[in-house]
Amino acid sequence: MLDQASNFTKIREEDISFFSELLHDRCKHDKENLEKYSHDETEDLIFYPAIVLIPINTDEISKILRYCNEHHIPVTPAGARTGLSGGALPIFGGVLLSTEKLNKIIAIDEENHQVTTEPGVITQDLQNAVKAKGLFYPPDPASRGSCFIGGNVAENSGGPKAVKYGVTNEYVLNLEIVLADGSIIWTGANVIKNATGYNLTQLIVGSEGTLGIVSKIVLKLRTHPTHDMLMLVPFFDASDACKAVSEIFRAGIVPSGLEFMENDALRLAQNFTQDYSISVTKNHEAHLLVEVDGFDPEKLMEECEQILSVLEKFETDEILFADSEAQKQTLWNLRRKVGEAVKAFSTYKEEDTVVPRYHLPDLLEHVKKIGAKYGFDSVCYGHAGDGNLHVNILKGELSASKWNKELPNAIKELFIEVVKLGGTISGEHGIGLVQKPYMPIAFPEVTLQLMRSIKSSFDPNGILNPGKIF
Amino acid sequence: MLDQASNFTKIREEDISFFSELLHDRCKHDKENLEKYSHDETEDLIFYPAIVLIPINTDEISKILRYCNEHHIPVTPAGARTGLSGGALPIFGGVLLSTEKLNKIIAIDEENHQVTTEPGVITQDLQNAVKAKGLFYPPDPASRGSCFIGGNVAENSGGPKAVKYGVTNEYVLNLEIVLADGSIIWTGANVIKNATGYNLTQLIVGSEGTLGIVSKIVLKLRTHPTHDMLMLVPFFDASDACKAVSEIFRAGIVPSGLEFMENDALRLAQNFTQDYSISVTKNHEAHLLVEVDGFDPEKLMEECEQILSVLEKFETDEILFADSEAQKQTLWNLRRKVGEAVKAFSTYKEEDTVVPRYHLPDLLEHVKKIGAKYGFDSVCYGHAGDGNLHVNILKGELSASKWNKELPNAIKELFIEVVKLGGTISGEHGIGLVQKPYMPIAFPEVTLQLMRSIKSSFDPNGILNPGKIF
Numbered sequence: 001m002l003d004q005a006s007n008f009t010k011i012r013e014e015d016i017s018f019f020s021e022l023l024h025d026r027c028k029h030d031k032e033n034l035e036k037y038s039h040d041e042t043e044d045l046i047f048y049p050a051i052v053l054i055p056i057n058t059d060e061i062s063k064i065l066r067y068c069n070e071h072h073i074p075v076t077p078a079g080a081r082t083g084l085s086g087g088a089l090p091i092f093g094g095v096l097l098s099t100e101k102l103n104k105i106i107a108i109d110e111e112n113h114q115v116t117t118e119p120g121v122i123t124q125d126l127q128n129a130v131k132a133k134g135l136f137y138p139p140d141p142a143s144r145g146s147c148f149i150g151g152n153v154a155e156n157s158g159g160p161k162a163v164k165y166g167v168t169n170e171y172v173l174n175l176e177i178v179l180a181d182g183s184i185i186w187t188g189a190n191v192i193k194n195a196t197g198y199n200l201t202q203l204i205v206g207s208e209g210t211l212g213i214v215s216k217i218v219l220k221l222r223t224h225p226t227h228d229m230l231m232l233v234p235f236f237d238a239s240d241a242c243k244a245v246s247e248i249f250r251a252g253i254v255p256s257g258l259e260f261m262e263n264d265a266l267r268l269a270q271n272f273t274q275d276y277s278i279s280v281t282k283n284h285e286a287h288l289l290v291e292v293d294g295f296d297p298e299k300l301m302e303e304c305e306q307i308l309s310v311l312e313k314f315e316t317d318e319i320l321f322a323d324s325e326a327q328k329q330t331l332w333n334l335r336r337k338v339g340e341a342v343k344a345f346s347t348y349k350e351e352d353t354v355v356p357r358y359h360l361p362d363l364l365e366h367v368k369k370i371g372a373k374y375g376f377d378s379v380c381y382g383h384a385g386d387g388n389l390h391v392n393i394l395k396g397e398l399s400a401s402k403w404n405k406e407l408p409n410a411i412k413e414l415f416i417e418v419v420k421l422g423g424t425i426s427g428e429h430g431i432g433l434v435q436k437p438y439m440p441i442a443f444p445e446v447t448l449q450l451m452r453s454i455k456s457s458f459d460p461n462g463i464l465n466p467g468k469i470f
Numbered sequence: 471m472l473d474q475a476s477n478f479t480k481i482r483e484e485d486i487s488f489f490s491e492l493l494h495d496r497c498k499h500d501k502e503n504l505e506k507y508s509h510d511e512t513e514d515l516i517f518y519p520a521i522v523l524i525p526i527n528t529d530e531i532s533k534i535l536r537y538c539n540e541h542h543i544p545v546t547p548a549g550a551r552t553g554l555s556g557g558a559l560p561i562f563g564g565v566l567l568s569t570e571k572l573n574k575i576i577a578i579d580e581e582n583h584q585v586t587t588e589p590g591v592i593t594q595d596l597q598n599a600v601k602a603k604g605l606f607y608p609p610d611p612a613s614r615g616s617c618f619i620g621g622n623v624a625e626n627s628g629g630p631k632a633v634k635y636g637v638t639n640e641y642v643l644n645l646e647i648v649l650a651d652g653s654i655i656w657t658g659a660n661v662i663k664n665a666t667g668y669n670l671t672q673l674i675v676g677s678e679g680t681l682g683i684v685s686k687i688v689l690k691l692r693t694h695p696t697h698d699m700l701m702l703v704p705f706f707d708a709s710d711a712c713k714a715v716s717e718i719f720r721a722g723i724v725p726s727g728l729e730f731m732e733n734d735a736l737r738l739a740q741n742f743t744q745d746y747s748i749s750v751t752k753n754h755e756a757h758l759l760v761e762v763d764g765f766d767p768e769k770l771m772e773e774c775e776q777i778l779s780v781l782e783k784f785e786t787d788e789i790l791f792a793d794s795e796a797q798k799q800t801l802w803n804l805r806r807k808v809g810e811a812v813k814a815f816s817t818y819k820e821e822d823t824v825v826p827r828y829h830l831p832d833l834l835e836h837v838k839k840i841g842a843k844y845g846f847d848s849v850c851y852g853h854a855g856d857g858n859l860h861v862n863i864l865k866g867e868l869s870a871s872k873w874n875k876e877l878p879n880a881i882k883e884l885f886i887e888v889v890k891l892g893g894t895i896s897g898e899h900g901i902g903l904v905q906k907p908y909m910p911i912a913f914p915e916v917t918l919q920l921m922r923s924i925k926s927s928f929d930p931n932g933i934l935n936p937g938k939i940f
Binding site for chain 2 (some may be wrong): 109110111112113114134155156157158162166167169170179183185186187188189190191192193194195196197198199200202203205206207211223246249250252254295296299352354355356357358359383386387388419422423424425426427428429430431435439442443444446447448450451453454456457458469470
């Protein structure tokens with residue numbers, strides 16, 4: 001990392017003049033703004049940029065990058081800075097390029113079921129805008145009320161609906177990106193099938209701003225389902241809850257949400273939201289939140305009955321069917337707030353493990369065994385239908401030395417087990433800064449070298465989001 | 471291309487000895503075999519390899535590539551050689567590496583709805599094997615009875631089901647590939663969501679064997695639908711048939727097949743198959759073949775009724791509902807045989823245009839206008855639900871000079887219009903050899919340069935399928 005830093009030039013007065021002339025009051029370097037853009041939602045990490053630039057269009061991004069590329073100034077693109085892997089942290093200082101003013105939905109194409117948008121649109125705003133036309137953009141990370149669609153593309157975000165509808169990359173048809181040298185290209189075409197050259201679109205999705213800066217996004221949309229049903233299922237045994245997940249799929253049902261929460265996860269969310277309308281008792285080791293959606297209420301009722309008959313094989317307590325929109329919102333809100341609740345409760349580290357879904361019980365067992373060995377508590381929850389378990393490791397009573405020196409070994413052990421199960425180290429949060437040390441567990445050196453070489457093809461001077469992924 | 475040829479070494483006696491020792495009778499260089507592997511299904515193109523190698527496992531592929539990389543011998547990977555863009559043609563001679571003996575389905579994972587397979591398995595065999603377990607691998611190119619799954623991955627193949635279920639790349643979770651230097655890597659993990667580094671998996675899908683040779687494939691599966699219904703709709707006006715396509719989607723229906731055939735396409739298929747059980751009259755300018763599938767026959771009946779009410783807006787002749795499995799097979803067989811039928815009828819060139827589906831009527835209009843200008847007839851058919859129109863240009867009475875010199879200009883004009891409509895030059899056949907001259911219409915030089923640079927990262931000596939894509 002230090003090696004890399006020495007390649008970069010520190011921002012000089014003349015650089016500030018150039019940027020100020022280009023962007024006027026959207027070029028910021030006062031203390032308050034540098035502080036504001038120094039962190040995302042990753043643990044308690046803070047890195048100050050030298051300057052914050054807020055372009056309003058592709059042309060301005062292009063001019064910024066061309067200049068930074070010529071002058072070897074690092075550029076860290078940032079969206080709403082809700083990321084959990086440190087992807088938007090300007091760890092080498094330099095330019096923090098915020099997409100917050102590229103915030104227009106350019107066109108909703110009802111005829112072709114597509115939307116073209118700028119990257120700084122809040123995901124939920126985009127969802128609501130297309131929903132008003134009867135259309136559906138499914139990927140919905142927990143932070144959808146604040147995160148940007150551009151960040152979702154950069155990290156290949158998931159969310160609860162992914163289990164039925166897939167993650168962000170399944171919706172991205174075409175991207176306008178600005179390359180490190182300021183060139184502006186479209187990666188593909190606005191079509192749902194494409195066999196024309198390499199799939200640059202899918203290479204950019206999930207590349208965390210290291211290959212180019214996304215300036216326009218064309219997304220595929222679906223018809224919005226008209227009905228959904230939601231149930232909360234309390235299990236006495238957390239492992240049973242995990243096993244029930246794959247049984248539901250094996251019965252031929254594809255729920256639109258299938259979320260797992262350990263007892264502590266739900267209770268922390270209750271404390272955080274101060275919403276105790278759902279009864280959670282200590283002997284409920286875990287809950288599944290199960291949603292089905294579609295266009296025909298009778299069909300959904302049938303699917304719920306099928307799910308109930310699968311659940312009969314397991315020891316569950318009384319199942320709660322949400323009987324109103326308000327109750328559905330309560331349940332989803334509790335689920336969505338678990339992450340923030342854990343953060344408010346304790347210093348923690350969050351791992352974003354993912355395995356083939358049938359191996360979820362094994363994954364949970366490994367987490368608890370490794371926790372026992374290293375002496376840490378963990379709160380687990382996540383998108384069980386995808387095999388994606390968020391493992392929140394709590395600092396609790398652990399000494400600073402154990403936390404800083406031993407915990408990385410514990411995480412390493414966990415990731416090794418995850419990979420043995422056919423899984424990988426990040427399902428939807430990205431690698432960013434904090435998961436970077438673990439990349440050699442997911443990929444051998446020859447593969448990492450290939451990725452670095454792709455990075456060099458796009459960004460020979462290494463100015464784009466340096467120090468991330470590898 | 472000549473430049474590139476000069477980089478390569480001609481196969482010498484000692485190379486043949488090396489390969490013979492490694493592969494025994496799976497190393498072939500007799501005239502009959504060189505002839506057999508000199509062509510795929512692309513027009514009448516023939517290029518002889520110097521030697522044909524038929525490995526049976528990843529390790530053998532690795533040894534072949536390491537040797538060829540050291541000795542600068544070009545390697546053209548080939549599957550069932552059913553491709554339509556010349557991707558499997560050994561245009562620089564050298565090694566033709568056939569995957570035909572990597573033909574085992576390694577494991578069907580019913581618990582996780584996945585299959586791991588070698589690349590040389592016939593797509594339909596794979597579909598049948600997973601169907602026997604109630605599972606569904608949807609992508610089904612017209613050649614599914616003979617093409618290989620590995621070729622489908624290399625070309626990102628589509629087929630009629632793509633309209634509802636997506637093309638090959640939406641099913642590929644993980645790939646084992648052999649790199650040019652003989653290294654063996656897995657590109658991802660066996661999970662349905664993955665935010666761990668660059669998406670090498672999706673970079674390999676559709677890369678036409680230019681970046682690495684796929685040796686194992688992990689595919690996501692679905693639950694197999696239990697019912698389907700099929701109808702053939704004759705339109706007096708071909709443009710109406712195109713317009714009806716997007717109207718069906720706008721009514722909220724997602725058919726599992728939505729195929730367009732011009733009158734000539736269907737009639738040629740009838741002549742080719744000698745199956746005249748369907749009545750096609752001259753005033754039917756075009757037909758739509760519409761399939762819906764699912765798990766509930768009543769629901770399908772409702773969807774058919776919705777489709778019928780959409781079709782009422784257009785002038786159609788009597789709609790044929792397939793009333794038996796046999797009749798469904800007849801209809802699908804006619805559709806699947808159009809390509810071969812055209813090939814048998816006349817010298818032709820096939821363009822694989824794709825546009826956003828609403829622009830299909832405009833695309834058809836451009837085809838006919840450009841045909842009138844340059845004096846060629848065309849037979850159009852294809853996956854209208856995806857906006858993917860196969861334009862078969864017939865040589866007919868055209869002089870050789872017009873065919874060879876003027877036609878490329880006509881195709882160029884067509885592709886320019888396609889790109890203006892938001893589309894691109896190949897939906898599912900790939901670029902291979904024959905579409906290569908048109909790549910600059912789809913992408914500017916800076917993007918092509920980026921692709922070439924990715925190619926160099928993977929294959930610095932340029933031995934893998936040289937002369938394809940760009």
